[in-house]
Amino acid sequence: MLFVDNNGITNPRLNLALEEYLLRQVDEEQPILLFYVNEPSVIIGRNQNTIEEIDPDYVNAHGIHVVRRLSGGGAVYHDPGNLNFSFITRGKDDLHNFARFTGPVIDGLRAMGVPAELRGRSDIFVDGRKISGNAQYATPTRMFSHGTLLFDTDIAEMLRAINPRRLAIESKAVHSVRNVVANIRELLPGDMTINDLKAALLRSIFDDGPVPTLGLGVEDWQRVAAIAHERYDQWAWNYGRSPRFNVQKSARLPAGKIDTRIEVDGGLIQEIKIYGDFSGREDIAGLEAMLAGVPYDRERLTAALGEVDLNRYFGQMDGVTFIDLLY
The missing domain is CATH 3.30.390.50 (CO dehydrogenase flavoprotein, C-terminal domain)
Structure with a gap:
C-alpha cells in the first residue's frame, strides 16, 4: 500500500478532485491510502437532492462549502474535527465489501483503546454510537472506499448545516439518515489531536514500519486543480445534478x-x-x-x-x- 500526502489541503473541492485523480488517472498496482481534513462543508451523496439536504440560508451565511461527491449515500458534514480516509484499489471485486476497508481503521482505533466495530453494511460504531459512515464508487477498472471519522466535530454545527428547512419538498432523492453520533476524542483513554489520530492510524496500518508514499509532482497537482474546476467548482454538479x-x-x-x-x-x-x-x-x-x-x-x-x-x-x-x- 502507498500513502499519498495531500499537503495539508483543506479545500473540499480539491480533496475530492485529488481522490478522483488517484482513482481515474493514477494506474497504480498497489492500493493507495489518502487522508484529508476539510474546512466546514456539507458533502452531498451522488444521488441526493442538494436543496433537500441542507439549510441553504445557513450554509451561505456561515461560509460552509456544499459539494457533491462521486459516491452514493447520505449527506455528511466535514470540519477540522473530522478526519476522512480513502482507499483506492485496482479492480472492483471488493465493491460492497466494506469490511475490507474499514477493518484497518477499526484495528487502529482498537489499538488506541477505542472499541470500534462495523455495524450494518458500512458504519463504524462505538458503544452504540456512530463515529464513521462509509461509501464507495467504482469505474470499470478501479474503485475507492472512503469514510469519515468524527474526531472532534462540532456536532451542533453539523446538525444546523444538514438540517433542511421545513419545506414541502417531494423528491425521489435519497434521504440522509440521522444517527446518534459520537466524537472519537471523547472515547479515547487519553487526549490527542486529529494529527495524532492520523499518525496513529498510519502506524497501525503500516505495522509500525516505514510508510511508503506516492509522490505527486507539479503536473499531477495541475490535473487535480483541473478536475476541481471542471466538476467540483460547478453549480451544475453540486446543485444542478439534483433529481427532479x-x-x-x-x-x-x-x-x-x-x-x-x-x-x-x-x-x-x-x-x-x-x-x-x-x-x-x-x-x-x-x-x-x-x-x-x-x-x-x-x-x-x-x-x-x-x-x-x-x-x-x-x-x-x-x-x-x-x-x-x-x-
Missing part, C-alpha cells in the same frame, strides 16, 4: 395570500405556478414564463428578477420578500 423535485410554499403578505408551486429538474425551474388573492396590473403568467429555465438558486433568482417591477404583478411586493417566498 417539487417545492410548494405559501405566505400571507401585504399583497395578499400567495401560493407558489415550483417544479425543478436538473437544477432548473421547469414550471412555476403562482396562485393567490393578490391583484396586479400585469398577468401573473408573464412572471411565471420569465422564471422558467432559471436555476433554482437564490443568487440566480435575484439576478433574473433584478430589473423586474414586481408591483405590476402583485400590487405590493419587493424583491427580497418574493425571493424568500420562492427559495
